[in-house]
Amino acid sequence: MYYVPDGTTKCGYYECSVCGSRFLSLETEDMICCPDCEADFDPEIGPEEASAVGQKTAKLISVCEGEDVAKMDTLLSLAITGGNYEWI
Numbered sequence: 001m002y003y004v005p006d007g008t009t010k011c012g013y014y015e016c017s018v019c020g021s022r023f024l025s026l027e028t029e030d031m032i033c034c035p036d037c038e039a040d041f042d043p044e045i046g047p048e049e050a051s052a053v054g055q056k057t058a059k060l061i062s063v064c065e066g067e068d069v070a071k072m073d074t075l076l077s078l079a080i081t082g083g084n085y086e087w088i
Contacts, residue, residue, distance in 0.1 A: 004073055010065045013072055014058040021058075024072060028063050031056035 004011045004024050015022045016034035025032060034057050064072050 004069060008069050010063065011069050011072075012063055013061045015061055016058040018057045022061075022076065023058070024064070024069075024076060025058075028060065030060050032058050032060075034058040 004026060008026065010028065011024050011026055012028040012032075013022070014025055014032060014034075016037060019034060019036050021034060021036040023035065025035075033055065037055075037057060
């Protein structure tokens, strides 16, 4: 969800307005659905309770191209692992 496949030359860097998650996506639309918010979906929620699933809550911050894709992917990976760069 946070990582893009090796060899990706263009991707979008997004931030969700609901959960605050930042992530990379192969999509480059202005708004997309947040993968973290969609992962929290519970089909047992009754119809009277609102759910953010299916709503486009992640806003495009920037489009990364070329070498910037690998740099952003590495930076987000370091942020998620708490700075443990030994796996790189």
